[in-house]
Amino acid sequence: MQTCTGKGDLEMKTMRNLKTLLAGLLLVPALALASGGPELDRAPNVSGDKAALQNGAKLFVNYCQGCHGLSAIRYNRLTDLGLSEKQIMENLVFSDGKIGDQMTTAMSAADAKKWFGAAPPDLSLVARARASEEGSGADWLYTYLRTFYRDESRATGWNNVAFDKVGMPHILAGLQGVQELVEMEGADSHAKPTFKLVQQGQYAPAEYDKQVGDLVGFLTWAAEPQAALRTQLGIAVLVFLGVLFVFAYLLKKDYWKDVH
Ligand code: HEC
Structure with a gap:
């Protein structure tokens, strides 16, 4: 009996993972059609830098996991980044979570849709799904997380250069500060925005870029944790x-x- 339940459970989890994978694969052509965004900034490569990836994991848990899951990754996988299971349990897992759990979000998709008009997608594969002719998925993420700007015409008060009319508010505004879009020079994939910082954040611009680089490095690792191996x-x-x-x-x- 015991083995039967275990097997069923495993099959269910495999099905769930397969569904996530399929959803990610279906996203790729849809996104390719929607390209034509701005010129992408190049994300730093931090793939071999464990301290940077650990910092990225911390940022993800603190700032993103409230809305987004990373369900292809289980917490114990974070040992690949040089963390011990004890460190993971103490710093990165919410109180009732277990070390073998998937990094899901506590927010239900229905609530999210009600609040933001769009459900925050699982980010397991986003670093691969957002790759395009303009740059890697990491480049897109690096640009996206640094180009939120004030836009009073939006319900959230925010818009984004890489993702026009995005439903996500600028979660990292406390770190980056508040910027306004001054102008867009050029068009399509050569468009270059100029911003004006109207309210200081916790970090100076270069330090904010470094933090985002770490976070993007972590999401890139999560999309393909076997790459380094x-x-x-x-x-x-x-x-x-x-x-x-x-x-x-x-x-x-x-x-x-x-x-x-
Ligand atoms: C308060 C909820 C919330 C938080 C917190 C949040 N997001 Fe989002 N995010 C959203 C919503 C809602 C969308 C969907 C936007 C849309 O489709 O218009 C989204 C979309 C995205 C996308 C675009 C996905 C795609 O390819 O379509 C990325 C990337 C993303 N978020 C990254 C992050 C990162 C990284 C963090 C942490 C720094 C974060 N988000 C924190 C709500 C949130």
Whole structure:
């Protein structure tokens, strides 16, 4: 009996993961059609920087998980970022959560739709889904999180250069400050916005950019947590083949030394 329930449970979870994956895949062509946003800023590459990725995880839990899930990731997976299970439980898991839980959000999609007019999507695959000819998904996220501006015509009071008429308010305004859009130079994928900071945030602009870079690095890792392992494995295989070549060559020389 026990094994039966376990198996059913596993199948259900697999189905759920498959559904998330499918939803993500369906999103890709839809987003490709909707391209034509502004010129994207290049996100810094922090993939090998564990301190940056840990900071990104902290920012995600504190500022984003209230509305967005990251359901492809379980908390214990964060050990890949150099955190111990104890650190994860103490700093990143809400009081009733368990180390093996998926990083879901507590907000229901129905409430979110009522409040924001759009449900906040699960962000597991967003770093891959937002990749386009203009730049990587990380570049889009990096641009998106830095180009919110005041717009009184919007219900939330905010608009965004990378995502026109977005339903999400500027969650990081306390850190970045409040900016107004002064002008858009150029058009389509070459459009460059100019902003004016009308209210100081907790961070100076360069420090805010660094924080966003860490957060985007974390979301990029979450979209493909195996990527770093794959690179390491690739290098290990090449080293192994190199060593094997030396021995094979020595052996060959030894075999042929009397044949002349
Ligand atoms: C108060 C709720 C709320 C919080 C907190 C929040 N968001 Fe959102 N977010 C939304 C909503 C609602 C949307 C959907 C907007 C739309 O479709 O117009 C959204 C959309 C997005 C999108 C666009 C997804 C896509 O591809 O369509 C990204 C990326 C995103 N949020 C990232 C973040 C990050 C990163 C944080 C944390 C810094 C965050 N959000 C915090 C409500 C929230």
